[in-house]
Amino acid sequence: MDHLTVVDHPLVQHKLTIMRDEATSTAEFRRLLREISQLLAYEVTRELPMTTKKIKTPMVEMDAPTLAGRKLALVSILRAGNGLLDGMLELVPSARVGFVGLYRDEETLEPVQYYFKAPSELNDRLVIAVDPMLATGNSSAAAIDLLKKEGAQNIRFLCLLAAPEGVARMKEAHPDVPIVTAALDERLNEKGYILPGLGDAGDRMFGTR
Structure with a gap:
């Protein structure tokens, strides 16, 4: 799965285990x-374009590395995507933000769809779509469809957990969109939930049922 990156850093896996616990x-x-969204953000932004600018340190002038191009765009797939979005904005506070409302x-x-x-x-920005769960892949693929219609060309998808079915669906619909996740779980159950998973991410974030 060359379009899929599983971040197996020990801190990511440790925090994910605690999150799975009911x-x-x-x-x-x-x-x-x-916290885990910030760790995943390091991986999904690894290839951001760079340039240099001249600065003066307390010692000398130098050509120092800095980000190039337009500010990246973070797009939350509501509602659970906001949990990843908040952490990433702490890391990249200048990012532009969008929202896709799907249930x-x-x-x-x-x-x-109920909101976009x-x-x-978007055609000049790296666009990172975020949603904790890549389950059936239908909502994620639909969100990417909307972003492409708005002109996005360089898109990545960031999630906490992925199911093989969702990864396959995304590859079929959007083979040009790399996926970064903390874990590739076993499968979906008959209701479309990831197993072993962690339940409904939105409900666990907001204390709803």
């Missing part, structure tokens, strides 16, 4: 999701 509180789950029809497992707002000039 005994972990809502507050702790939110805190860990924010999954529990009968068909197909995505239903994207930054301008």
Whole structure:
């Protein structure tokens, strides 16, 4: 799976184990999701374009490395994507932010759109779409469809957990979009939830049912 990167850093895996535990509180789950998103962000932004600018240190002048091009765009797939978004914004506070509102029809497992707002000039930005769970892949593929229609050309997808079914669906729909995740789990159950998974990420973030 050359389009899939699993971040196996010990801190990522340790924090993910705590998040999977059903005994972990809502507050702790939110805190860990924010922390793990920052660790995943290092991987998904690894190839950001660079240039140099002249600065003066307390010692000498130098040509120092700095980010090049337009500021990247972070796009949260609501509602659970906001948990990853918050942590990434702490790392990249100048990023532009967009939102895709989708919910999954529990009968068909197909995505239903209810909101979409994207930054301008997506064609000139690295766009990182974020959603904790890549389950069936239908909502993620639909979100990428919307971003491409807005002109996005350089897109990456960041998630906490992925199922093989979702990875395959994304590869089929958007083979040009790399996926970065903390774990590739076993499979989906009959209701489209990831196994072993961690339950519904949104519910665990916000304490809802």
